Amino acid sequence: MNQIGDWLAERIPVSGVQLHELTNEPVPRHLKRWWFCLGGTPAYLFVVQIFTGILLAFYYQPAPETAYESVRYITEQAAFGWFLRGLHKWGATLMIAAVILHQMRVYFTAAYRRPRELNWVIGMCLLLATLLTGFTGYSLVFEQLSYWGATVAANISDAVPLVGNTAKQLLLAGDAYNARTLSRFYVLHAAVLPATIILLVGVHIALIRLHGVSELPEADADDEQPRHFNFFPDHLLTELSIGLVLMILLSALATILPATMGPRADALTTPEVIKPEWFFYVSFRWLKLFSLTFAVLSTGFILAAMFLWPWIDWALRRLTGWEDISVYIGIVATFLLVGLTVWEAIVAH
Amino acid sequence: MSDNRTETGPAEEGATARRGFLQHAATGVMAGGLVAGYGMLAAQAARFLFPTGSRDTAWQFVCTPSELQVGQSLGYVAPSGAKVVVARQGAGEEAGDFIALSSVCPHLGCQVHWEAQNDRFFCPCHNGAFDAAGNPTEGPPATANQPLTRFPLKIENGLLYIEVPLHSVTSQAENRA
Numbered sequence: 001m002n003q004i005g006d007w008l009a010e011r012i013p014v015s016g017v018q019l020h021e022l023t024n025e026p027v028p029r030h031l032k033r034w035w036f037c038l039g040g041t042p043a044y045l046f047v048v049q050i051f052t053g054i055l056l057a058f059y060y061q062p063a064p065e066t067a068y069e070s071v072r073y074i075t076e077q078a079a080f081g082w083f084l085r086g087l088h089k090w091g092a093t094l095m096i097a098a099v100i101l102h103q104m105r106v107y108f109t110a111a112y113r114r115p116r117e118l119n120w121v122i123g124m125c126l127l128l129a130t131l132l133t134g135f136t137g138y139s140l141v142f143e144q145l146s147y148w149g150a151t152v153a154a155n156i157s158d159a160v161p162l163v164g165n166t167a168k169q170l171l172l173a174g175d176a177y178n179a180r181t182l183s184r185f186y187v188l189h190a191a192v193l194p195a196t197i198i199l200l201v202g203v204h205i206a207l208i209r210l211h212g213v214s215e216l217p218e219a220d221a222d223d224e225q226p227r228h229f230n231f232f233p234d235h236l237l238t239e240l241s242i243g244l245v246l247m248i249l250l251s252a253l254a255t256i257l258p259a260t261m262g263p264r265a266d267a268l269t270t271p272e273v274i275k276p277e278w279f280f281y282v283s284f285r286w287l288k289l290f291s292l293t294f295a296v297l298s299t300g301f302i303l304a305a306m307f308l309w310p311w312i313d314w315a316l317r318r319l320t321g322w323e324d325i326s327v328y329i330g331i332v333a334t335f336l337l338v339g340l341t342v343w344e345a346i347v348a349h
Numbered sequence: 350m351s352d353n354r355t356e357t358g359p360a361e362e363g364a365t366a367r368r369g370f371l372q373h374a375a376t377g378v379m380a381g382g383l384v385a386g387y388g389m390l391a392a393q394a395a396r397f398l399f400p401t402g403s404r405d406t407a408w409q410f411v412c413t414p415s416e417l418q419v420g421q422s423l424g425y426v427a428p429s430g431a432k433v434v435v436a437r438q439g440a441g442e443e444a445g446d447f448i449a450l451s452s453v454c455p456h457l458g459c460q461v462h463w464e465a466q467n468d469r470f471f472c473p474c475h476n477g478a479f480d481a482a483g484n485p486t487e488g489p490p491a492t493a494n495q496p497l498t499r500f501p502l503k504i505e506n507g508l509l510y511i512e513v514p515l516h517s518v519t520s521q522a523e524n525r526a
Contacts, residue, residue: 064518147519148459152474155457166399173400176458178518180400267517268430268452270460272473288475291492292456349476 025209026228027235030216038102040239042130043201044246045095052088053190060140062186064179067142068264075261086254092134094250096279099130107330110313111214117310119207124307126200129193131279136189138277142182147265149276150185151177156287159296177267273348281344282337405516411435411509414442425449427513433500435511444502449511450483455495470497
């Protein structure tokens with residue numbers, strides 16, 4: 001045993017003490033509360049998605065003639081296929097929810113302020129990459145929602161001034177959904193976007209380590225207690241506990257509410273009631289409320305404002321002298337977001 | 350080599366300047382080559398991803414103009430399976446006297462369907478509605494004043510032709526499956 005240890009130590013010259021030093025950053029004590037640990041949640045779920053996604057890729061066939069049938073095979077015939085597909089579907093749902101909750105936590109605790117502005121921008125890129133992965137994911141099933149969702153999304157991008165038509169052509173591999181479209185969604189979903197997410201998460205975590213986790217002013221602070229605790233093993237154990245709870249939750253959801261299949265895609269009939277996945281309810285309702293040009297331009301404007309929020313917040317605070325102005329804007333935005341989502345969820349049209 | 354020199358004459362200074370210039374020039378050429386080479390590859394990759402090929406449509410015969418009276422319409426099924434209503438609006442013999450309404454919503458490309466009880470075409474995606482002539486009456490198409498798109502028509506040698514898609518990705522898939 002010792003010989004194997006020596007052999008390994010010679011080839012991997014890192015000692016346990018050095019590893020401990022490398023990983024052991026001080027963690028502010030507010031991270032003892034689980035709701036401040038939501039940043040690790042999407043990362044954990046992303047690993048679940050990679051694992052289940054690779055398994056699903058063994059059977060999935062990305063062509064219009066075969067896609068729907070291969071998903072049906074996974075769901076109805078392959079051993080544990082229904083469960084793995086359920087985990088993948090619910091993993092996506094929870095991952096998007098966790099990214100949104102994490103971003104809201106960062107926003108409402110103003111953790112994006114100097115010097116962490118760039119990490120907020122990277123976080124925004126991660127939000128978009130996650131939403132795009134979700135979108136390309138449900139496009140792969142080739143059910144009615146997949147087809148019409150892709151058609152609507154491509155035509156939305158067509159409405160973007162200057163670059164829109166090029167983006168649409170690149171997304172669909174043509175003017176409209178065609179035989180070469182589905183393989184694009186597959187490559188984006190299973191290669192391009194996950195690789196992008198991995199790169200972005202790497203930079204995101206590196207910047208967190210370089211800056212340290214932002215401190216939170218605590219009203220009920222007990223100054224007898226130390227202000228920081230160790231990442232290893234304390235925080236790692238918190239993350240592992242969250243991971244365990246998530247796995248139980250995912251398994252329960254995948255079993256109780258398994259992933260189903262809608263009717264097969266039909267380019268000649270749009271179903272009477274059609275809705276995207278829940279995370280696009282907001283934009284779907286927005287598109288019903290306003291003309292296409294206004295809806296697209298306003299969405300672009302809101303996204304740009306979100307990307308630039310650390311600097312907009314700085315400017316607003318300077319102009320108004322009101323330190324918490326972003327919190328109140330955030331509350332209004334959250335009500336709008338939840339309100340539009342619920343509105344879309346409860347009506348047929 | 351040059352570290353050992355204690356004094357430099359004009360010849361050495363010239364050589365140093367020349368060496369410096371050559372170093373910069375070589376770096377420039379190298380950088381230029383790399384940028385050009387990889388840039389070319391990136392351009393090829395971008396071009397590769399951009400689809401080529403013409404749109405999958407063709408002119409198809411519909412009827413002779415005399416088969417349709419003013420105010421009459423007929424149902425035409427395109428090779429893709431798309432159902433098209435072709436109607437005659439004028440007494441002339443021009444293509445402009447006929448219309449062929451597409452069932453593709455001009456808003457975001459979903460399929461509209463006829464609602465007999467409401468006397469309108471309805472798009473279930475974003476609640477767009479159109480009257481029988483394809484004019485927008487409700488929803489985002491009405492806000493943006495987008496009528497239902499029309500298929501191009503032409504009259505050639507006294508015959509009415511329509512330009513329609515030849516394939517639909519889902520009907521193709523069904524045929525092969």
